[in-house]
Amino acid sequence: MELFLDTANIEHIRHGVKLGVISGVTTNPTILSREGQVDYQDLVKKICSIVPGPVSTEVLSRDAPGMVAEAREIAKWAENIVVKIPANLEGVEATSVLSKENIRVNFTLCFSLNQALLGAAAGAAFVSPFVGRLDDIGEDGMELVADIVEYLDYYQLPTQVIAASIRHPQHCLTAAKIGAHIATVPYKVLLQMIQHPLTDIGVERFLDDWKRVMGEKTERFPTKP
Ligand code: E4P
Numbered sequence: 001m002e003l004f005l006d007t008a009n010i011e012h013i014r015h016g017v018k019l020g021v022i023s024g025v026t027t028n029p030t031i032l033s034r035e036g037q038v039d040y041q042d043l044v045k046k047i048c049s050i051v052p053g054p055v056s057t058e059v060l061s062r063d064a065p066g067m068v069a070e071a072r073e074i075a076k077w078a079e080n081i082v083v084k085i086p087a088n089l090e091g092v093e094a095t096s097v098l099s100k101e102n103i104r105v106n107f108t109l110c111f112s113l114n115q116a117l118l119g120a121a122a123g124a125a126f127v128s129p130f131v132g133r134l135d136d137i138g139e140d141g142m143e144l145v146a147d148i149v150e151y152l153d154y155y156q157l158p159t160q161v162i163a164a165s166i167r168h169p170q171h172c173l174t175a176a177k178i179g180a181h182i183a184t185v186p187y188k189v190l191l192q193m194i195q196h197p198l199t200d201i202g203v204e205r206f207l208d209d210w211k212r213v214m215g216e217k218t219e220r221f222p223t224k225p
Helices: 010-019 029-033 040-050 064-074 089-100 113-121 131-136 141-154 169-177 187-194 197-214
Strands: 002-005 024-026 055-058 081-086 105-110 126-129 160-163 182-185
Touching (some): 010 040, 010 187, 024 182, 029 040, 040 055, 055 105, 089 105, 105 113, 113 126, 113 141, 141 160, 141 169, 169 187, 182 187
Parallel strands (some): 002 024, 002 182, 024 055, 055 081, 081 105, 160 182
C-alpha cells in the first residue's frame, strides 16, 4: 500500500518526502485554508514540485460545466496534478468528460459503494472513501473500503482506492490488510505509525550495555583505517 500525506503544509510534506515513504499528497479546501490566505495556485504548484507522485486538489465549482472548466485549468499546473471531483451527480458528469481528456480525477467525498461504482464507470483514476467520517456517524468506514477494493478487483477496473479521512494508525493497518491501494494520512498519523515503546526501550538498553563495557565515549562503531 502506498502512503500519501493529507496536508498542504510544506514543512510536513518535505519531511515525508525526505523519509522516502510518501509518494503523493491530497488536499481539499479545508486543508488548504489551514495554511492561511496564501496563493492557492502557487501553493499547490510548490507541493507538486516537491512530491514525486500524484497531488490532488479540489474544484470549488458546484455544477458539471464549472467543474470541467476549473479542472482543465488546474490540470495545466503540473504533470502530477490530480483533480478532486465530488461524488455527486454533477461530479459523475464532470468525471466522464475529464477522464476522456486524460485528466486524472480523484472521485472524492465517497461514502457508498454505489458512488464508487459510478466514479469508476466514469473513468476516475482514484476513488476516495472517507473512513473517519463514516465511523463518526456510527458506520464502518473500513467495510466500505473493503467493498470497493473487492468490487474493483472483481471487475479488474483500473481505478485505485485511496483510504481517506484517516484518523489513527489502526486505520492504516486495516487499510493495508484489506488491500487499499493507497492510504492518505495526516502528518500526525504518519509520525504515530513508527512509534513503539519497545523500540525506544530496546535502543536505550543496547546503548547502555555497550557503554558499560566499552566506555561512555564510544558512541559509534569505530572504523578501522
Ligand atoms: C482526503 O482526500 C480528504 O480530503 C481527507 O482525508 C478528509 O479528511 P477529514 O475527514 O479528516 O477531513
